[in-house]
Amino acid sequence: MIPVHGFEGAKVGVLGLGRSGLSAARALRDGGAIPVVWDDNAAARDKAEAEGFDTRDLQRAMDELSCLIVSPGIPHLYPTPNPVILAALQAGVPVDNDIGLFFQSLGVGWDMLDVTPKVIAITGSNGKSTTSALIHHLLEHVGRDSQLAGNIGRGVLDIDPLGEGSVVVLELSSYQTDLARSLTPDIAVFTNLSPDHLDRHAGLGGYFAAKRRLFAEGGPDRAIIGVDEVEGLFLAGQLSQGPTDDRVIRVSSGTKLTGPGWQVFARKGFLSEYRKGRQIASIDLRSVAGLPGAHNHQNACAAYAACRALGLAPRVIEAGLHSFAGLPHRSQIVGERGGVRFVNDSKATNVDAALKALQAFPRIRWVCGGLMKEGGLGALTPGLKNVAKAYVIGREADAFAMQLSGVETEVCISMERAVASAAAEAQDGEVVLLAPAAASFDQYDNFEKRGDDFMAQVNKALAAG
Structure with missing residues (x-):
């Protein structure tokens, strides 16, 4: 578990007691905070009470709270804010989620490590689960200590404390990136954008804005951007200082990318990496059984780029691709x-x-x-x-x-x-x-x-x- 720091002795509200909410309550308590929790579901409240948590109507406790932590399924703005969240906003109580708590507390004790751990965060409309799992698989393939968390794998605050040179791979939904007050990944990945969750974000523009926060607020050292839609092109352009800026790696499935920067693309079943106008590597994806179709080739490009940004060699990545079995319910x-x-x-x-x-x-x-x-x-x-x-x-x-x-x-x-x-x-x-x-x-x-x-x-x- 990652104990949450910064709230020692303070009361913190937790709204929603599913996987992320209960995990946040435990991590807050481990860090010295006093969680006050609520869920409209009586069974969820009973489970929290069995662990010794104070369950109360948070609207009535608002004047006692230093912060309110919200589970991702609860609307905070559109189509209408949950009444508890609205009460917090009216009272001036900061609203956050478990992702914000994770980034806020992550680096405690890292001054004792020689090789600082890394966080790779993946968002987008489609393919983010496969991309996240594939990055995690490739890291495990080379023996790198890696944990998969967020919207896939373990709850983000349930992971083990990070050790020397370890990596956390986070899948983040728009619900999670939209609300987190702290977003500081080392590498951030944007797979693609298509209309989804439009009621929750009041349209496609709000949905894209929620995804964009991971890059605009987070300021990652390296950004891997799928540019097959205009939103990705726009995001890459906003983050880049010029054509040669290789802090941005552009990724495509179906389009050959050119220019002096850093690009990874797949065409006709072949993945190609170009840097400074020169081809660095090529991988035949057609025989990779766990990644069928052009959409999975885009996932392969994004995962490949993330691992290259960590310094893995192309041939090592290629070998790992062939041993990836894919995810349940995805091709x-x-x-x-x-x-x-x-x-x-x-x-x-x-x-x-x-x-x-x-x-x-x-x-x-x-x-x-x-x-x-x-x-x-x-x-x-x-x-x-x-x-x-x-x-x-x-x-x-x-x-x-x-x-x-x-x-x-x-x-x-x-x-x-x-x-x-x-x-x-x-x-x-x-x-x-x-x-x-x-x-x-x-x-x-x-x-x-x-x-x-x-x-x-x-x-x-x-x-x-």
Whole structure:
């Protein structure tokens, strides 16, 4: 655990007692603070009380608090602030989250270390989990002490104290970067941007602004920026002092990057690194089983750039790429029968992620649907040419299917029927792909549960022969 410093003897409110909230309360107490905690869920309060925490309505305790720590799922500004957060803002009580506490407390005791630990923080719309896990894997591959935390792996304050030359790899969502009062990574990565969480950020501009804080507030020593969207180009331009400034590493999937700076890009399945106008390395990604498709090649470029910024050699990174198995629910190969592959990409919860999944395979039996997000499905059009047929699930299946113009569709509602139909109709060389392009909450608690159901139905179909 990372004890939180700076609040010794002071009362600190903690709102929300899920993984990050309860972890923050423990770390505050370990650092000498007096946590006062609350969650609207009675079971969460009972769990906190069992650990000896003071559970109280925080609105009534606001005049006692030095700070309020908020869990990421609780809105602090849009669409409307949570009443407790609004009370804190009106009372002048600072509002922060566990990420801010982590960066505030991280460096205590580092003056005793010869090699200072590093923090790599990854944000973006799609690919940040795979990129984070891949960086962590590559570091472990070379024997570097590494911990994976934040929005993936362990809670950020639950990690072990950092030792000589160790690295923390943090996946950070827009909810986390938007509120953290302290953001000071050594290396920051921006994967890409596509519309998501727009209600929480009052539009795409607010969403991008939340991501941008990691770079503007954090001032990382090295920034790795995906430049396939205009927002990434803009961010790279803001951070760079000129064309030769190699503190910014530009990353692309599909576009050859030129110029005198530092670039890493993938084209036609090959990763290339250029620096000062010269090619430094090239890696064939086509045989890397854990990273199929152009979207995963972008993740590979970002992870490669982060590891190069830490001084790892290209050939060492290449070897590590081949041993990466991928993450569950992200282009995960579930099984194969009669030349038909079954792939679980349940994490493709928005249109951009689903489009990239559709573009990764030439002929697809597509399981899709769920709670549609703002903007509709029009952006999927470039990938629909790869779809042999769509099998639509979810409570909004009829409305979802109506937006898939020019594609044969079957309204299945349930995952069981969708997988059974797709498996029965799939031909040699085709892929049965779950890439929902929608949220899961109409039928499942989260995208993991949806992916688990897909895998269970696939295994059922495979067992039936």
